Amino acid sequence: MPQRLVVSVSPHIRIKGNIPRMMWDVVIALVPATIASIYFFGSKAIYIILVTTFSALITEALIQKLCKKPVTIFDGSAVVTGILLAFNLPPGIPLWMAGVGGAIAISIGKQAFGGLGHNIFNPALVARTILLISFPVVMTTWSPPRFISFDALTYATPLTALKMDNILTPLKDLFIGNVGGCIGETSALALIIGALYLLLRKHITWHIPVTFIATAGILCWLFGGAELFRGPFLFHVLAGGLLLGALFMATDPVTSPTSRSGRMIFGMGCGAITALIRLKGGPPEGVSFSILLMNAFAPLIDRFIRPRKSRVK
């Protein structure tokens, strides 16, 4: 009785988890922040998220069809990019501009490098930066959350308010997310809940978030006040895009170093650059730039920090 037996190299069992599962888990982790964005900025937020996501998916499918590569839009990675890009956009952005952003993220940020796993920079941040350079006014015009009645034209994010007028936004508002800013970055609470899920599912490790947030926070505490050690530590941790960046953008495995110590260096670098821009730079916020800059260094960090190999002393 001849049987047809499969012959292959060991191992003969594999874990169930795979890339699509990971990506959809990230999508799940972004749900709390999505809900918060709709709560604080109204239905506009969900439109922005849908537009960037669909634009990312369509762009990915088109490029893969054109390049005759297998179409992998169901692996969830384009959805993650789309949502993260939306989170980094101001609530007042015209929808067509959000759509352009989604297309840029996938085409220039991801497929130009060869697709998932090959990109050097975080695709969502590439798109955000290009939008910021192309449409500086729109990208830095903030409308207040629904629960604050304020003159829309002069409304400022907490970081701008601090930098320009030295006004410290109450920590409670920052934590809940009842402040101005990009649609996905304002609610620290929602972001932390999502990140805990990712930690629990072991999709991210603590190394980048903790070093990133701690470095930025401590440097702002040291140098951010009128004198040394007088900076508003918690304010800087909760304000702006630090949590969104540290928990969801800098932890993207593709664009960060692989080793634990490499990730810690990466996180510290991100934190230091963020603090530098916040305290001394022109723009009030520096999270995206710091991550993009450190993305460029990730391969170098990996080159120098390798797993310890056992060898004779």
Add this chain to the structure above:
Amino acid sequence: MNLYVLENINHTNKEQKMKIRSFRGGVHPPEEKITFSLPIQEMPLLKKVVIPLSQHTGAPAKPVVKVGDRVKRGQRIGEAQGSVSSNIHASISGKVVDIADHPHPLGPPSLAITIESDGRDEHHPSIKHNNDYFRLHPNEIREIVKEAGIVGLGGAAFPTHVKLSPPEDKWIDTVILNGCECEPYLTCDHRLMIEKTYEIIQGLKIIAKTLEVTSCYIGIEKNKRDAIRAMREEIRNEANMEVVPLKTKYPQGSERQLIEAILNREVPSGGLPLDVGVIVQNVGTALAISEAVKKGNPLIERVVTVTGKGIKNPANLRVRIGTLFQDVIDYCGGFRGKPGKMIMGGPLMGFSQYTTQVPVIKGTTGILVLPEEETEEIKERSCIRCNRCVDVCPMDISPNLIAKYASKDRFDWAREYGALDCMECGICAYVCPAKIPLVQLIKYAKAQLTRVTGGTGDTGVTGG
């Protein structure tokens, strides 16, 4: 070095006694030990066995019988060739009917001796009890072990007499008995530890005496509570022996990881356990040594775990070497459903087979049949640098990068990232969410590298 080692022993003895020890990296896959409670059964005598002349690490044995010869059980039919090799013995009595190439479970068909049974199972006159075995000189023991064709029974099949003869300049202070059996599914060592406790400890004593060491450890994963209890009971009056429960984690049974867990010593890259004063022996090997030294039995049978969802009646079987997989599977009720993969060994390091006509050899720890639905092809994607493979790798190397460079034929880089240190335990590929065939690629790089440099390990690997 010596001082350091001594300190270390004291340290481990006192302070770490209570806590469960382990090593860095590793994973805990589903254990699937479906046969753990089934006592070892004797497989009935068969009409025919096919005994390969190469069942061990090193040179194949040379046949010393001719077609037509009558042989008895335990008679030597293949003679060790060179220093690393092993004798081969007839596992049944009968007539040599063929000496020709036959499918081999570890590679291309190779020379094997086929014996047809005469049904009498007579043993060879050379097999004699030795009641005076405790008076034997270490060298006499080595000679007996060599004569009996004993090899490591944990799967690697390295000739045991070579392991028992460390070079003069190596100072051996510890023997570790390996009862981890960390591969999923396999239970043969577990059963032996419960059913043959006394003999295994006898074997350990013989090993310790041969190597003139005083410190013995028995490492057992803590999922085998009954084995730990049985072993502890057996050695309760032995001052220099200790049962060490270890964390249930793969590859706990790998020699380096075992030594790290028990003694906190690190075997250097490209080095051997004896470089840190340790010899590791599998519990099955200890039993074989005791059988050979006390009863004169050569290695002609072993316990095989026949298991997996693709087998009707999984079992732990005592099987004569040379029994065809087909016969073993038939004895276990045949396949359940359509077989997808038939593996010799465990699911993480075992070898998949293309035919059931391969024989059980000395290194056959198990026959694992996975049904068709468990062998579906998996879709490979690109590496997302998630680092899981690196995190689990017990050798602290970079499987992802080695694989990447191997696929680009950049073997110099593959070596830089530790290709030659890989022990092919398989867990990097097991955890990879992109389902990249990491082990396959690393094996490829290793093969290319050892071909080019002619070395096997310590070829100037540098690391940070």
